[in-house]
Amino acid sequence: MSLDLDSVRFAYRRHRVLEDVSLSVEEGRFCALLGPNGSGKSTLAKIVARVLRPESGSVSFGGRDLLAAPRREHARVVAYVPQSGEAPFDQSVRDAVLLGRTPHIGLRPSRLDREVVDRAIDQLGLTDLRDRQLSQLSGGQAQRVLIARALAQEPKVLLLDEPTSALDLRYQIETLQIVRAVTRTQGVTALIAIHDLNHAAHFCDQAVLLHGGRIVADGPPSRAYDPQVLSSVYGLDVRVNSGEGGVVEVRPSVLEPTTVGANGTDGP
Template sequence: MSLVIDDVRFSYGKHLVLDGVSLEVQEGTFCALLGPNGSGKSTLTKVVAGVHRPASGGVRFRGDDVLGLGRRAHARLIGYVPQSAEVPFDLTVREAVLLGRTPHFGIGPGRADWERVDEAIGLLGLEELEGRSISQLSGGQAQRVLVARAIAQDTRVLLLDEPTSALDLRYQIETLQLVRQITRSHGITALIAIHDLNHAGRFCDQAVLLHRGRIQRAGTPAEAFDEAALADIYGLDVTVEERDGYVEVRPVVHELELQR
């Protein structure tokens, strides 16, 4: 049972961003999509999320065509946390998290829906903010609300597009720990577009390195984080070490010679 991305191609106008990307992620796996800016990692999450339609290729989950699902069925299967923390209406935190339950209820939410909302709010530590308007929150707080909304959605696939970029260090770690725990305890497939190699090496089971729209390396972080490959992809010398079962990447910093 797995999420399969098969030979996906996508362009913004004439600019090819994804060039035949194929990837398989097993259920219960936390997979990191990594690469420099413009490598295609965020675009790939948008394709799986149904935000973008690929020019060719497909996405399947448990053998079913994900891209052919109706909007409601897609929302029951896949939860998506975008980079932007914008919410279309001026809602309270609790109301915004409830949006994640809309694929599951008819005319209005029931008791079970509100219980899932409160559980997600508690997991993200948002209890003190639940009555506040989204417009009154910081960028990091609003981003945590979007993660809570996706968790309340109760999907089988969770997509996160750089969800930690606006968070301070504490909430970066807590969010990644939470996603890892959910994938393992509930058998959820999670993909995260992320820049931090060390966060990926510590919290993720699978790492995929994208460059110029193609997958360059994939496997466990220990398998994917090859020093020569990282140097080629990022244009920076690095060292890679395994410590206490985790992979650590360190840049090799050279002093700049300033011209006089």
């Protein structure tokens, strides 16, 4: 099975954000959505999550129309982790993660539901915080709670909108390792909107580069990371170092100051 988007278009009033975007992500693949701010990464994730409705186009998984599916059915397939780690109301970490079981719970949480919740909490390193209130957590800890909640949902498709932006380096790496492990061991299809090209190259199977609302590159990072394309998209010289295993490092050139002279005054 695969997640398939076909000719998706979207605009915020008169501002065109996505223009005929089509892509396919196979089951069990970890796909990075890349591009500068405003390129449409987050918008694309929100459309699959049904936070936003496209003007036209289709979104399906395994041939099932995700845009027309009943909400509960959609929630059994798709889990979404938004950018912000702030909770709309206060509750314990355990109760917040338990919300991920909502599409599966009958009259009350079962033993299996609680086991899934505890496993997700342990996966994200939140075991010692499980009884703490969300208001007592840092932004990074709260973001990890949202990821644990999504994993507890046991989705077929996992969407993450810049989930590592509030995390320190250690938790960035651990979070990406967890998502990669979930895709490979559980066959989950994952899409992550992310800015870090090196992290995407190291952890993701597929890289989709967006620019001006269109896909300008799509494939494994070793193929999608064309230096000329990256340089054009990001507006600076980008170098890609590759090895036998693919992309090793992406290095942008250092921008030289052009408006400040050596004595600290404005220069020519």
